[in-house]
Amino acid sequence: MAFYKIKFSVDGIVFNEYEGYMKGIKGAKTSASGAVQGNENITIEIFDVAGRLLVKKEKGKWIEE
Structure with a gap:
Protein backbone atom coordinates (compact mmCIF):
# COMPACT_ATOMS: atom_id res chain seq x y z
CA MET A 1 0.00 0.00 0.00
CA ASN A 16 -11.64 17.01 -8.79
CA GLU A 17 -8.87 15.44 -6.76
CA TYR A 18 -8.58 12.76 -4.14
CA GLU A 19 -5.84 11.13 -2.17
CA GLY A 20 -5.39 8.01 -0.16
CA TYR A 21 -3.69 4.68 0.18
CA MET A 22 -3.89 2.43 -2.87
CA LYS A 23 -2.39 -0.87 -3.86
CA GLY A 24 0.61 0.46 -5.78
CA ILE A 25 0.66 2.55 -8.93
CA LYS A 26 -1.35 -0.08 -10.81
CA GLY A 27 -4.16 0.21 -8.25
CA ALA A 28 -4.06 4.00 -8.48
CA ILE A 44 -5.53 12.22 -14.99
CA GLU A 45 -2.37 12.97 -13.01
CA ILE A 46 -1.06 10.71 -10.25
CA PHE A 47 1.40 12.07 -7.68
CA ASP A 48 3.37 10.40 -4.90
CA VAL A 49 3.33 11.48 -1.26
CA ALA A 50 6.10 14.05 -1.94
CA GLY A 51 4.07 15.67 -4.72
CA ARG A 52 6.12 14.32 -7.65
CA LEU A 53 4.17 13.53 -10.79
CA LEU A 54 4.46 9.79 -11.47
CA VAL A 55 2.14 9.21 -14.42
CA LYS A 56 -0.33 11.15 -16.51
CA LYS A 57 -3.15 9.97 -18.76
CA GLU A 58 -3.99 12.20 -21.71
CA LYS A 59 -6.24 11.32 -24.63
CA GLY A 60 -6.61 7.78 -23.32
CA LYS A 61 -2.88 6.97 -23.05
CA TRP A 62 -0.71 6.69 -19.94
CA ILE A 63 2.54 8.69 -20.05
CA GLU A 64 5.29 7.78 -17.58
CA GLU A 65 7.04 10.84 -16.11
Missing part, protein backbone atom coordinates in the same frame (compact mmCIF):
# COMPACT_ATOMS: atom_id res chain seq x y z
CA ALA A 2 1.23 3.45 -0.90
CA PHE A 3 -0.19 6.95 -0.62
CA TYR A 4 -1.16 8.69 -3.87
CA LYS A 5 -2.86 11.92 -4.89
CA ILE A 6 -4.93 11.88 -8.08
CA LYS A 7 -6.05 15.00 -9.97
CA PHE A 8 -8.66 15.15 -12.72
CA SER A 9 -8.68 18.09 -15.13
CA VAL A 10 -10.04 19.32 -18.44
CA ASP A 11 -8.05 21.91 -20.43
CA GLY A 12 -5.76 22.48 -17.43
CA ILE A 13 -8.59 23.22 -15.00
CA VAL A 14 -8.64 20.80 -12.05
CA PHE A 15 -12.22 19.85 -11.24
CA LYS A 29 -4.27 3.89 -12.29
CA THR A 30 -7.17 1.42 -12.19
CA SER A 31 -9.04 3.52 -9.64
CA ALA A 32 -8.53 6.75 -11.58
CA SER A 33 -9.48 5.20 -14.93
CA GLY A 34 -12.65 3.75 -13.44
CA ALA A 35 -13.59 7.14 -12.04
CA VAL A 36 -13.61 8.81 -15.47
CA GLN A 37 -15.38 5.87 -17.14
CA GLY A 38 -13.50 6.07 -20.43
CA ASN A 39 -13.89 9.83 -20.99
CA GLU A 40 -10.73 10.66 -22.95
CA ASN A 41 -11.22 14.44 -22.57
CA ILE A 42 -10.27 14.19 -18.89
CA THR A 43 -6.58 14.34 -17.97
Whole structure:
Protein backbone atom coordinates (compact mmCIF):
# COMPACT_ATOMS: atom_id res chain seq x y z
CA MET A 1 0.00 0.00 0.00
CA ALA A 2 1.23 3.45 -0.90
CA PHE A 3 -0.19 6.95 -0.62
CA TYR A 4 -1.16 8.69 -3.87
CA LYS A 5 -2.86 11.92 -4.89
CA ILE A 6 -4.93 11.88 -8.08
CA LYS A 7 -6.05 15.00 -9.97
CA PHE A 8 -8.66 15.15 -12.72
CA SER A 9 -8.68 18.09 -15.13
CA VAL A 10 -10.04 19.32 -18.44
CA ASP A 11 -8.05 21.91 -20.43
CA GLY A 12 -5.76 22.48 -17.43
CA ILE A 13 -8.59 23.22 -15.00
CA VAL A 14 -8.64 20.80 -12.05
CA PHE A 15 -12.22 19.85 -11.24
CA ASN A 16 -11.64 17.01 -8.79
CA GLU A 17 -8.87 15.44 -6.76
CA TYR A 18 -8.58 12.76 -4.14
CA GLU A 19 -5.84 11.13 -2.17
CA GLY A 20 -5.39 8.01 -0.16
CA TYR A 21 -3.69 4.68 0.18
CA MET A 22 -3.89 2.43 -2.87
CA LYS A 23 -2.39 -0.87 -3.86
CA GLY A 24 0.61 0.46 -5.78
CA ILE A 25 0.66 2.55 -8.93
CA LYS A 26 -1.35 -0.08 -10.81
CA GLY A 27 -4.16 0.21 -8.25
CA ALA A 28 -4.06 4.00 -8.48
CA LYS A 29 -4.27 3.89 -12.29
CA THR A 30 -7.17 1.42 -12.19
CA SER A 31 -9.04 3.52 -9.64
CA ALA A 32 -8.53 6.75 -11.58
CA SER A 33 -9.48 5.20 -14.93
CA GLY A 34 -12.65 3.75 -13.44
CA ALA A 35 -13.59 7.14 -12.04
CA VAL A 36 -13.61 8.81 -15.47
CA GLN A 37 -15.38 5.87 -17.14
CA GLY A 38 -13.50 6.07 -20.43
CA ASN A 39 -13.89 9.83 -20.99
CA GLU A 40 -10.73 10.66 -22.95
CA ASN A 41 -11.22 14.44 -22.57
CA ILE A 42 -10.27 14.19 -18.89
CA THR A 43 -6.58 14.34 -17.97
CA ILE A 44 -5.53 12.22 -14.99
CA GLU A 45 -2.37 12.97 -13.01
CA ILE A 46 -1.06 10.71 -10.25
CA PHE A 47 1.40 12.07 -7.68
CA ASP A 48 3.37 10.40 -4.90
CA VAL A 49 3.33 11.48 -1.26
CA ALA A 50 6.10 14.05 -1.94
CA GLY A 51 4.07 15.67 -4.72
CA ARG A 52 6.12 14.32 -7.65
CA LEU A 53 4.17 13.53 -10.79
CA LEU A 54 4.46 9.79 -11.47
CA VAL A 55 2.14 9.21 -14.42
CA LYS A 56 -0.33 11.15 -16.51
CA LYS A 57 -3.15 9.97 -18.76
CA GLU A 58 -3.99 12.20 -21.71
CA LYS A 59 -6.24 11.32 -24.63
CA GLY A 60 -6.61 7.78 -23.32
CA LYS A 61 -2.88 6.97 -23.05
CA TRP A 62 -0.71 6.69 -19.94
CA ILE A 63 2.54 8.69 -20.05
CA GLU A 64 5.29 7.78 -17.58
CA GLU A 65 7.04 10.84 -16.11
